[in-house]
Amino acid sequence: MYKITSSLLFVLFTTFAFCQELYMPRNIVQAYENNTRSLDGKPGKNYWQNSGDYKIAFHVDPVTKIVSGTENIVYENNSPDALKSIVIKFVNNVHKPTSPRAAKASADFLSKGLSVKSLSINGKSYEVDSEDWETFYELPLSAVILPKSKNIIKIEWDFPLSKESGREGQVDENTFFVAYAYPRIAVYDDYNGWDKLPHNGRQEFYNNFNNYDVSITVAKNYVVYATGVLQNPEEVLQPNVLNKFRSSLTSDQLIHVATKEEIENNKVTKQEAFNTWKFKADHITDFTFGLSSTYVWDASSVQLKSKRVSTQATYNAGTADFEKYVDWERYSIKWFSENWPGIEYPFPTMIGFQGFADMEYPMMVNDTAIPDNFEDSRQTVDHEIAHTYFPFMMGTNETRYAFMDEGWVTAFEYLIGEAENGKEFNDKMYTDFRVKRYINDRSAEQDQPIISMSSQLSGIGYGSNAYIKPAFAYLALKDMLGDDLFKKTLHHYMDTWSGKHPTPWDFFYSMNLGSGQNLNWFWNNWFFTNNYIDLKVTALNDVGDKVSVVIENVGGFAIPFEMEVTYQNGKVTKKHFTPNVWKNGNHYQPEMELSDKVKSVKINGGIFMDYTPADNFCEL
Numbered sequence: 019m020y021k022i023t024s025s026l027l028f029v030l031f032t033t034f035a036f037c038q039e040l041y042m043p044r045n046i047v048q049a050y051e052n053n054t055r056s057l058d059g060k061p062g063k064n065y066w067q068n069s070g071d072y073k074i075a076f077h078v079d080p081v082t083k084i085v086s087g088t089e090n091i092v093y094e095n096n097s098p099d100a101l102k103s104i105v106i107k108f109v110n111n112v113h114k115p116t117s118p119r120a121a122k123a124s125a126d127f128l129s130k131g132l133s134v135k136s137l138s139i140n141g142k143s144y145e146v147d148s149e150d151w152e153t154f155y156e157l158p159l160s161a162v163i164l165p166k167s168k169n170i171i172k173i174e175w176d177f178p179l180s181k182e183s184g185r186e187g188q189v190d191e192n193t194f195f196v197a198y199a200y201p202r203i204a205v206y207d208d209y210n211g212w213d214k215l216p217h218n219g220r221q222e223f224y225n226n227f228n229n230y231d232v233s234i235t236v237a238k239n240y241v242v243y244a245t246g247v248l249q250n251p252e253e254v255l256q257p258n259v260l261n262k263f264r265s266s267l268t269s270d271q272l273i274h275v276a277t278k279e280e281i282e283n284n285k286v287t288k289q290e291a292f293n294t295w296k297f298k299a300d301h302i303t304d305f306t307f308g309l310s311s312t313y314v315w316d317a318s319s320v321q322l323k324s325k326r327v328s329t330q331a332t333y334n335a336g337t338a339d340f341e342k343y344v345d346w347e348r349y350s351i352k353w354f355s356e357n358w359p360g361i362e363y364p365f366p367t368m369i370g371f372q373g374f375a376d377m378e379y380p381m382m383v384n385d386t387a388i389p390d391n392f393e394d395s396r397q398t399v400d401h402e403i404a405h406t407y408f409p410f411m412m413g414t415n416e417t418r419y420a421f422m423d424e425g426w427v428t429a430f431e432y433l434i435g436e437a438e439n440g441k442e443f444n445d446k447m448y449t450d451f452r453v454k455r456y457i458n459d460r461s462a463e464q465d466q467p468i469i470s471m472s473s474q475l476s477g478i479g480y481g482s483n484a485y486i487k488p489a490f491a492y493l494a495l496k497d498m499l500g501d502d503l504f505k506k507t508l509h510h511y512m513d514t515w516s517g518k519h520p521t522p523w524d525f526f527y528s529m530n531l532g533s534g535q536n537l538n539w540f541w542n543n544w545f546f547t548n549n550y551i552d553l554k555v556t557a558l559n560d561v562g563d564k565v566s567v568v569i570e571n572v573g574g575f576a577i578p579f580e581m582e583v584t585y586q587n588g589k590v591t592k593k594h595f596t597p598n599v600w601k602n603g604n605h606y607q608p609e610m611e612l613s614d615k616v617k618s619v620k621i622n623g624g625i626f627m628d629y630t631p632a633d634n635f636c637e638l
Contacts, residue, residue: 039538039539039542040523040526040538040541040542040546041469041546042523045209045210046209046521046523048209049062049208049209049521050062050523052064052208054066054208054209055208055521055523055524056527057527058527058528058531059511059514059524059525059526059527059528059529059530059531059532060514060528060531061514061515061518061524064098065208065518066096066097066098066208067096067207067226067227067518067519068093068094068095068096068097068203068205068206068207068226069093069094069096069226069227069228069229070091070092070093070094070202070203070226070228070229071091071092071228071229071231072089072090072091072200072202072228072229072230072231072232072305073089073090073091073231073232074087074088074089074090074200074230074231074232074233074305075087075088075089075232075233075235076196076199076200076232076233076234076235076307077234077235077236078194078196078234078235078236078240078309080192080194080236080237080240080311082178083178083179083181083188083194084176084177084178084179085176085177085178085179085196085199086175086176087174087175087176087199087200088172088173088174088175089172089173089200089201090170090171090172091170091171091172091173091202091203092168092169092170093163093168093169093170093171093203094167094168094169095163095164095165095166095167095168095169095206096166097165097206097208098165098166099165099206100162100163100164100165101159101162101163101206102158102159102162103156103157103158103159103212104139104156104157104159104163104171104203105154105155105156105157105203105204105206105212105213105214106151106154106155106157106173106201106202106203106204107153107154107201107202107203107204107213107217108131108132108151108153108154108155108177108198108200108201108202109153109198109217109223110131110132110153110177110180110186110198110199111131111132111151111152111153111217112153112217112218112219113127113128113129113131113180114128114129114130114131114152115128116152117131117152117153117216118152118216118218119218119219120218120219120220120221120476121219121220123219124182126180126181126182127180127181127182127184128180129177129178129179129180129181130177130178131148131151131177132148132151132175132176132177132201133148133175133176133177134146134148134151134173134174134175134201135174135175135176136172136173136174137157137171137172137173137174138170138171138172139159139163139169139170139171140161140163140169140170140171141170142160142161144157144160148175152216153216153217153218154204154213154214154215154216154217156212156214171203173201175200175201177199179194179196183195183373183374183375184374184375185197185198185375185377185384186198186199186375186384189308189310189372189373189374190312192240192310192311192312193308193309193310193311193312193313194308194309194310195306195308195371195373195375195384196306196307196308196309197304197306197377197379197384198304198306199306199307200305202225202226202228203226205224205225205226205415205519207519209521213417215417215418215473217417220476220480221416221417221420221472221473222409222416222417222420222423223303223304223409223416223417224414224415224416224417224418224519225303225304226303227301227302227303227413227517228301228302228303229299229300229301229302230245230246230297230298230299230300230302230305231296231298232244232246232296232297232298232299232305232307233294233295233296233297234294234295234296234297234307234309235292235293235294235295236292236293236295236309237291237292237293237311238284238287238288238289238290238291238292238293239281239284239286239287239311240287240293240309240310240311241276241286241287241309241310241311241313241315241332242254242295242307242308242309243307243308243309243330243332243369243371243382244295244297244305244306244307244308244369244382245297245299245302245304245305245306245307245367245379245380245381245382246297246298246299246302246305246366246367246381247297247298247299247366247367248295248296248297249296249297249298250294250295250296251263251264253288253293253294253296254287254288254293254294254295255286255287255288256285256286256287256288256289258280258285259275259276259280259285259286259287262274262275262276262317263275263317266317266318266319266328266330267317267319267326267328268319268326269318269319270318270319270320270321270348271318272316272317272318272344272345273316273317273318274314274315274316275315275316275317275330276314276315277314277335278314278335281311281312281313281314281335286315299365299380299381301517302365302380302381302410303380303409303410303413304379304380304410305380306379306380306382308332308371308373308382308384310332312334313332313333313334313335313372314332314333314334314335315330315331315332316330316331316332316341316343316344317329317330317331317344318344318345318348319348320347320348320351320352322351322352322355322362322363323355323362324362325362325366327351327363327365327366327367327368328366328367328368329344329347329348329351329367329368329369330344330347330367330368330369330370331343331344331347331369331370331371331372332369332370332371332372333370333371333372333387334372334387337372337387337389338389338390338392339387339388339389339392339395339396340370340372340387340389342392342395342396343370343399344370346396346399346400347368347370347399347403349438350399350400350403350404350434351363351368351403353434353437354403354404354406354407354430354434357433357434357437358429358430358433358434358505359407359426359430359505359508359509359512360505360508360509361407361411361509361512363406364406364411365380365381365406365410366381367381368381368382368383368403368406369381369382369383370382370383370385370399371383371384371385372385372386372387373385373386374386376398376401376402377402378401378402378403378405378406378410380410381406383398383399383402383403385398385399385402386398393438393439393443393447394447394451396438397431397435397447397451400430400431400434400435400438401427401428401430401431404426404427404430404431404434405423405427407426407427407430407512408422408423408424408426408427409422409423411512411516411517412512412515412516412518412520413515413517413518413519413520414519414520415519415521416472417472417473418471418472418473419469419471419472419521419522420472420480420483420484421468421472421483421484421487421488421522421545422488422520422522422525424484424485424488425468425484425485425487425488425489425491425492426488426489426492428452428485428486428488428489429488429489429492429493429496431448431489432444432448432452432489432493432625435447435448445624445625448625449625449627452485452486452489453486453625453627454627455478455481455482456482456486456487457550457551457627457628457629458629459478460629461478463475463477463478463479463482464478464479464482464550465548465549465550466479466483466548467545467546467547467548468483468487468488468491468544468545468546469522469545469546470483472484487544488544488545490544490551490575490577490626491544491545493625494544494575494576494577494578494597494626495529495537495540495597497578497596497597498540498576498578498596498597498598499533503533504533506532506533507529507532507533508529508532509532510528510529510531510532511525511528511529511532514528515528522545526538526541526545539601540576540597540601543574543575543576543600544575544576547574548574549573549574549575550573550574550575550629551573551575551577551623551626551627551628551629552571552572552573552574552628552629552630553569553570553571553572553573553577553579553621553623553628553634554569554570554572554630554633554634555567555568555569555619555620555621555633555634555635555636556568556569556570557636558616558618558619558636558637558638560612560615560616560638561609562612563611563612564609564610564611564612565583565609565610565612565616565619566607566608566609567581567607567608567609567610567619567636568605568606568607569581569605569606569607569608569621570604570605571600571604571605571606572604572629572630573629574604575626576597576598576600576601577597577600577623577626578594578595578596578597578623578624578626579594579595579621579622579623579624579626580592580593580594580595580621580622580623580624581593581595581608581610581619581620581621582619582620582621582622583610583616583618583619584616584617584618584619584620585613585614585615585616585617586614586615586616586617587614587615589613589614591610591613593608593610595608616638617637617638618635618636618637618638619635619636620634620635620636621634621635622634
């Protein structure tokens with residue numbers, strides 16, 4: 019087992035001594051000066067974060083497609099600040115014609131948005147005109163919210179489900195995915211204060227860790243699927259379906275909880291005019307639900323070390339890939355728990371819902387059916403379930419720093435894909451889908467530093483910086499440290515910041531401490547430069563009993579690569595080089611012992627595709 023005891027003092031010294039090696043914006047500097055964060059990569063002695071207990075009662079009208087609700091929020095201001103205003107977010111207002119958006123919207127996407135019926139804070143009623151609200155609203159307060167206080171916020175509201183379903187909305191006339199469906203208190207943190215970035219439909223989210231106690235009232239024959247654990251199945255399900263659902267919670271077998279015949283013959287839900295479904299979830303960053311009166315319902319469960327996890331799927335009967343979803347979920351949850359990241363799936367459920375988003379939510383995924391390409395469909399399942407760890411466990415700020423979640427998930431997607439499909443097939447699928455669009459595009463947007471704020475990026479620049487470039491950084495680090503130390507380092511970071519809000523600098527410094535190394539050169543190389551992937555063999559010399567090769571890192575990224583030496587007699591030898599060879603510069607000159615006369619040398623980065631592969635070969 020790797021021990022860092024002898025290097026711990028060295029790391030602490032170098033982390034403090036060389037922290038300025040990494041660019042740090044002024045607001046982050048202030049957080050370190052205030053001791054809310056620490057240069058050893060741990061929360062500082064003054065670290066705090068706010069949270070809330072949300073009790074929400076939803077009602078969904080399947081005829082008008084209106085979602086209405088009341089909520090009671092117990093909001094804890096754990097900060098040292100007296101808050102003179104409060105910021106309320108409702109990201110579904112991205113559907114309002116007057117809200118800013120990152121892309122063109124169709125007429126079916128647009129709606130009137132949120133209508134607030136009443137709002138009170140600590141017993142004081144506020145008159146608000148929600149016509150003025152966009153995806154957030156800052157409400158001036160007549161009485162400040164005191165530091166270290168609990169506060170009661172009550173809101174009554176409604177909004178229409180968008181006819182065009184993406185991340186949320188109407189999937190069809192009888193199926194709705196209801197995400198981001200309630201006004202919430204925005205994050206107030208130690209480095210930005212109130213989070214007032216508008217949601218434009220491209221960026222993702224940054225939320226408090228809250229507790230949720232939710233009831234959802236819908237017409238009979240609608241089955242509700244949601245974040246958390248269903249509290250009252252016996253009150254909403256007919257006995258046969260109830261028994262099958264309960265059996266699924268302890269079974270390894272696929273159980274058809276609600277079949278097409280049962281759905282069509284009204285044999286699933288209790289036949290009251292309305293049923294109220296109740297769910298609970300604690301210390302989670304969001305609550306989401308979906309409902310349908312036509313979808314079938316499959317379920318099973320998977321045994322992990324400390325618990326069983328319920329795995330469910332709901333979909334149009336006969337959808338070939340979704341018929342496999344429950345088994346794919348079982349495999350994915352167990353594989354991620356035991357391999358990468360190698361931390362047990364932290365939640366009690368996972369539900370796959372057939373929609374159009376290819377999007378993750380706590381304990382749910384909303385995926386497009388790809389019935390003619392199971393490998394593609396399964397890759398989507400893997401990717402979205404991997405988000406359980408980033409951001410739902412780690413609490414990263416996806417809006418500003420998407421690479422802190424999408425990059426990790428894209429790396430995990432590659433690692434599990436090899437286990438599912440074999441290396442050759444997986445490498446081709448990954449490079450075709452993820453890599454080629456990036457490396458073959460020479461536009462300036464592709465080479466912006468990863469540390470660039472995601473909220474300031476668009477189009478291809480956003481996509482590459484959020485997904486493939488940071489995934490390559492994490493995979494390159496894995497190659498350089500080796501699997502055992504890399505996993506130990508990753509676990510140190512995750513254990514330190516689970517359930518909290520790490521910044522990129524918390525991540526960098528935490529990984530330094532966890533690895534027992536000052537990795538700032540690596541963070542600078544991958545996250546703070548305009549580098550890309552491009553190696554070149556500039557010289558090949560036969561020097562006595564050795565061959566000397568000169569390799570130039572033209573693009574600059576510290577990547578692993580393999581060197582293949584072909585001899586005149588047809589023999590071929592290969593040697594792997596880790597990214598560490600680029601620590602001291604962009605020129606590397608390896609020497610290899612000769613067993614015969616050399617004919618040629620070729621270098622290959624594998625999935626780290628080269629921008630100009632033609633110069634990766636040299637012949638004597």
